[in-house]
Amino acid sequence: MSTVYRHWEIIDRAKTGKFMDEEDFLPKRFYPTLKKLIKKYEIKYDPQNPCPTDDSMADRVWQAAWELFRDVGYYNTDSHRIIEVADEEIKEALYMAKDQYIVGGGKDACLMKHRSVEDPEPPFCIMSPDITVDEKYHQSMCMAYLKEPLLDGLCGPILEETFGHLIESGGPTEISGCIQHIQNQKMAARLLGRPDTFMVAVGTAEHDAGQIAVSNNEWGVQKTDARLVGSLTEFKTADTLLNRSLHYAQYGCFTGSLTGAIYGGWCGGSEGTAITTVAYSLIGLVIHGAMFNQHFPFHLNYVSNTTRELLWPIAMAGQALSRNSKLLYTSNGFANAGPMTEMLFREVAAHALVSTVTGWHLWEMASTRNKYRNRATPLEARLGCEVGHAVARQKMTREQANEIANRLLAKYEDRAADAPMGSEYHECYDVAKALPTVEHLDMFRRVKDEISQMGIDFLY
Amino acid sequence: MSLENLNKLVKEGETEDAKVLAQQLLQDGIDPLKMIETLTQTMARVGDLFAKLEIFLPEIMLCGEALTGVVDILSPYLDASGGREIKGKVVIGVVKGDLHEIGKNIVKLILETNGFVVKDLGYDVDSLTFIKEAEAMKADFIASSSLMTTTMPGQLEIIEILKSKGIRDQFKVVIGGAPTSQEWADKIGADLYCAHAKSAPEKFPAVLDNK
Incomplete structure (x- = not known):
């Protein structure tokens, strides 16, 4: 079981905890504490090693993250109160957390379980474009992802319009858009013949009402699916978010906690980003009763996480979580480049490689800085997940992964700021058949061959 | 010293x-x-x-x-001694339904430290509030940020209300935020799309010069 049994105590604290002006929370409470912990635990970023192997530092990151959560707490912007937790509550939550869940249903059910560092078991692969698409491409794109053999879970594209109406958060169009979103996704799964595939839905819901509207075990988000509850950067929540986690628990589906520590923001550099990411897993567990944590630390300017200053905290956070807990957590890739570019394929490979050997499950892949409509496809997710399976099966070490990551980085990191935007979905996929074009597939195979020569033994 | x-x-x-x-x-x-x-x-x-x-x-x-x-x-x-040059007056905020304000805060800071007078309305700001505050302040700019695609319509709503009130020409409307773009700015009729906080001190006065 997760820690939902504490929900009402958490909600109570969100209303009665220590008062603090929101303006003061980050500069006077969060940042000074983080800065002190980086120094206390001697956390030091090493740009030469995007996939570090320092077990001792990973354990110190864990300790620092624990203290960060305990000493800073979690701020509710609606009540201006801080939700604080004690050591024993964190310990209890970690003891009660399950190290595995069966998600999805029937023949499509999958096991998601805790991974160790350099685990020979492949990661659980959730695929998602993470972006918005035109209404006319939505179902095709859902189907295209569901055609991916390594997909264990799907988080579908986001709708901006529903039946010609612009979707507005909190309004009736959002309710309609959310229903359309889940029905497209479920219909695609049924048509493909994997009707009970695990789904994380619905990204179209920005407001809690949109999520609540699709809780229906017959036609909507089922109890074998998951929903996400986000965080406000950094370490802040609001009633609309607490509404979600309570609703998910009461409805009976799985809860994932969605957080993205910002490199260059209040986390500072790579060290603070690693610590904050780990702390968010504890927050997801204790505050929201999450069964898994979905992390997407990203660069403030690039809105990506495939450059070395982000790969390092991903690798460090993965090892910290893996070595010190039995939690479940997915690493969400954010690339600079767009679809059907060699750069994007290299970026996803580096992200999946480093994440997999450091204990993460995979969530691939937000392309084109997660900004542009229609600019993501399943093919980059395919490569990431093939890399994940391959490096797990070949029992790749962190040292080996580090060397390959450096070789991949050498091919793209100088283009992070001006990465090519590539193509839109309909330009590199046959929309009617939901399949990649020949040109797109050729590029995929070419880059895969190149990566294979670096030492990744693809399984097929 | x-x-x-x-x-x-x-x-x-x-x-x-x-x-x-x-x-x-x-x-x-x-x-x-x-x-x-x-x-x-x-x-x-x-x-x-x-x-x-x-x-x-x-x-x-x-x-x-x-x-x-x-x-x-x-x-x-x-x-x-004659006062400090004020380059413009700005009301700034994050649109209705959106609780993400890190980008807005950076733009606010950059503007303030470059000679602009800025009134920060915070986040989850009703469209009409932007306008009422701009009128009260006699602002030159209404600047709104959106981080989510489903809250971007709030930026359009500000412009629509300005038109409905017959005061569209009184303010320069600036938009920004991760999912926004020049294309979106053109579509809704904003005066300026601000892609990066750093460019704000140069871009804002340039728009004002075109008044």
């Missing part, structure tokens, strides 16, 4: 020490306008470092806070 020391204190975000030194320098007869000009240049250099992420958000925030503290000390003396 010198202007150089004041610069250093502001750069390091030592607000209280900077305020004390600014007071002292005033008593020593240093021109307040000269102090502001020097500190503004320092802030621009800090802004450049932040743009390249050679320093991070907490550092620039502290620096901005220190500069604001010094400006507060110097303001009465600046008024006496």
